Amino acid sequence: MKxxxxxxSLLLLLCLPWQGWSQDVQVSAKLDTNLILxxxxxxxxxxxxxxxxxxxxxxxxxxxxxxxxxxxxxxxxDTQLVDKSTIKVSRNLLITSFDTGYMAIPPLTFKYxxxxxxxxxxxxxxxxxxxxxxxxxxxxxxxxxxKPIIKEPFSWIELEPYIIALLILIVVxxxxxxxxxxxxxxxxxxxxxxxxxxxxxxxxxxxLDKLKEKKLWQNGNAKAYYSELTDIIRDYMGARFNFNAKExxxxxxxxxxxxxxxxxxxxxxxKVLELADFVKFAKIQxxxxxxxxxxxxxxxxxxxxxxxxxxxxxxxxxxx
Numbered sequence: 123m124k125x126x127x128x129x130x131s132l133l134l135l136l137c138l139p140w141q142g143w144s145q146d147v148q149v150s151a152k153l154d155t156n157l158i159l160x161x162x163x164x165x166x167x168x169x170x171x172x173x174x175x176x177x178x179x180x181x182x183x184x185x186x187x188x189x190x191x192x193x194x195x196x197x198x199x200d201t202q203l204v205d206k207s208t209i210k211v212s213r214n215l216l217i218t219s220f221d222t223g224y225m226a227i228p229p230l231t232f233k234y235x236x237x238x239x240x241x242x243x244x245x246x247x248x249x250x251x252x253x254x255x256x257x258x259x260x261x262x263x264x265x266x267x268x269k270p271i272i273k274e275p276f277s278w279i280e281l282e283p284y285i286i287a288l289l290i291l292i293v294v295x296x297x298x299x300x301x302x303x304x305x306x307x308x309x310x311x312x313x314x315x316x317x318x319x320x321x322x323x324x325x326x327x328x329x330l331d332k333l334k335e336k337k338l339w340q341n342g343n344a345k346a347y348y349s350e351l352t353d354i355i356r357d358y359m360g361a362r363f364n365f366n367a368k369e370x371x372x373x374x375x376x377x378x379x380x381x382x383x384x385x386x387x388x389x390x391x392x393k394v395l396e397l398a399d400f401v402k403f404a405k406i407q408x409x410x411x412x413x414x415x416x417x418x419x420x421x422x423x424x425x426x427x428x429x430x431x432x433x434x435x436x437x438x439x440x441x442x
Contacts, residue, residue: 147172149232151247160222160256163194166215168247170232174209179242181230183215188228190221191252217252225252322361323428329354330420339413345405347413348398355420362427372396387426394419 148171154164166187172178185193195216202210219225227250233242304311333354338347356375359367365378372395379388394416400406408416 146176147178147232147234147245149230149245149247151227151230151250153227153250153252156251157253157255158219160254161218161220163216163218164252166217166227166250168213168215168230170211171204171208172211172234174203174207176234178211179233180213181232183230187215187217188226190219190223190225190254191227192218192220194218219252219254222254222256225254226250227252321429322358323424326354326358326424327421330417330424334417339410344401344407344413348401348416351416351420352395352398355423358424362429372399383423383427387423390419391423 150167150169152167152169154167158164170178170180180199183193183196187193193215197214200212202212204210229246229249231244231246233244235243301311330351333347333350336347338344338350353368356367356370359365359375359379363378363382367375367378370378372392375395376388376392379391383391397408397412397416401408
């Protein structure tokens, strides 16, 4: 019974804060609680009231505060203005202990006002006692955690790596399917941009230039000459006037051109196309002048019937 009364009296005494007083500086130390379970934590509050213009040195605090008391974390000083000439500085120390029994927290010394080269004025907090009690274990129930597991709140940031990995996987699968289909269909993986189509009149002029260089009729091959000549012009007509001239006979071509070219060009076209038919099918041999006139007609037909935009551009170039 006496032991219980002594223990209660000691705890009541420890619950009271204590202040160290000096002429100008006042310091105090107080525990949130003087009784903890082993491994539990409590806060040691340090407070100092001093003149605003005085320099006070706080005690150097290491990882342990006395025997068996460990420092977990220490806050930065919190300074408050008491009045015009006085300030209050507070600091909190989070402490714990893994030993059982009474743990002494020694006085903490605050220094100020140097008296000589090595001596300062000082004041101290009062020593405190921290009672650390063991956890009672019911051996019949077995050992359990001191506290239940605390679940952290859900955060989307935790899923970010998985989301990024999933997106990368989806992209890889899509690209893989695309490449497989292109290879299966014997197509290039990457389609290169198509070159712009050569205008029909430029293509026709280029082909006529090559035909002229071959000198077919000059070498006695009039049939090949007229076949290639009419093929070039038929291809040009089909592209320029949008009808299948290559599959049409001469009379149908002339009928199709009737509303598209003037009468003079139409008559000349009819004459050359009919001559070409005779050369190809009746094997007649035209005169050299007729061969030259046929090529001249082809150049002239393309030049007259090419798109008007090209004609206007050419006039602008000649003007410049």
